Amino acid sequence: MSTEQTFIAVKPDGVQRGLVGEIIGRFERRGYKLAAIKLVTPSKEHLEKHYEDLKGKPFFPGLISYMASGPVCAMVWEGREACKVGRQLLGATNPMASQPGTIRGDFAIDVGRNVCHGSDGVDSAKKEIDLWFKKEEINSWKKADESWVYEN
Ligand code: DAT
Ligand code: MG
Numbered sequence: 001m002s003t004e005q006t007f008i009a010v011k012p013d014g015v016q017r018g019l020v021g022e023i024i025g026r027f028e029r030r031g032y033k034l035a036a037i038k039l040v041t042p043s044k045e046h047l048e049k050h051y052e053d054l055k056g057k058p059f060f061p062g063l064i065s066y067m068a069s070g071p072v073c074a075m076v077w078e079g080r081e082a083c084k085v086g087r088q089l090l091g092a093t094n095p096m097a098s099q100p101g102t103i104r105g106d107f108a109i110d111v112g113r114n115v116c117h118g119s120d121g122v123d124s125a126k127k128e129i130d131l132w133f134k135k136e137e138i139n140s141w142k143k144a145d146e147s148w149v150y151e152n
Contacts, residue, residue, distance in 0.1 A: 003082075004082040004122055005125055005129060006076070006086040007074070008023075008086055008090075009074050009132075010115070010116055011114070012070035015073055017115070019103075020073050023073075023115075023116055027077050032077045034076075034077060035138050036137050039073055040072055043068065044064050046131070048064060050067075050131055074133070083120070083121050091104035092104065095114050096111075
């Protein structure tokens with residue numbers, strides 16, 4: 001089984017709008033395992049590293065100040081193809097294109113207020129988890145319902 005870890009964050013708008021529980025619930029109900037969680041107000045320097053690939057985009061300064069504007073709920077979720085399925089649970093980057101039933105498709109309208117972040121692949125997940133969490137903050141544990149979620 002290809003168990004992966006993905007970095008998922010509820011952005012400041014999601015925290016302000018009371019969507020932390022809703023977003024955690026969607027990952028829990030799907031069967032994923034929570035490996036780390038914390039509420040953190042990131043610095044601009046930290047966010048510039050997190051979004052370094054987008055440096056130079058016209059929306060970059062606005063993205064950084066929005067993400068630094070309040071607490072973010074940072075999490076690591078674990079399970080089969082967690083990166084790919086995590087992105088499916090989030091929905092398309094622009095909520096106007098997100099399917100109903102996805103987090104963004106149910107709770108967002110504007111691309112600049114799209115409620116949540118999810119790693120776009122295994123390599124970026126590793127990088128993001130390293131940036132947001134210390135090793136000792138990541139929990140390794142056996143979830144009691146594992147054999148009811150996975151056949152193999
Ligand atoms: P995603 O968050 O789906 O991985 P991304 O990495 O391309 O998308 O961009 C990071 C964030 O930047 C995205 O969640 C919202 C913001 N963003 C992306 N494109 C944008 C645009 N055209 N206008 C405003 N904000 C944008
Ligand atoms: Mg991205």
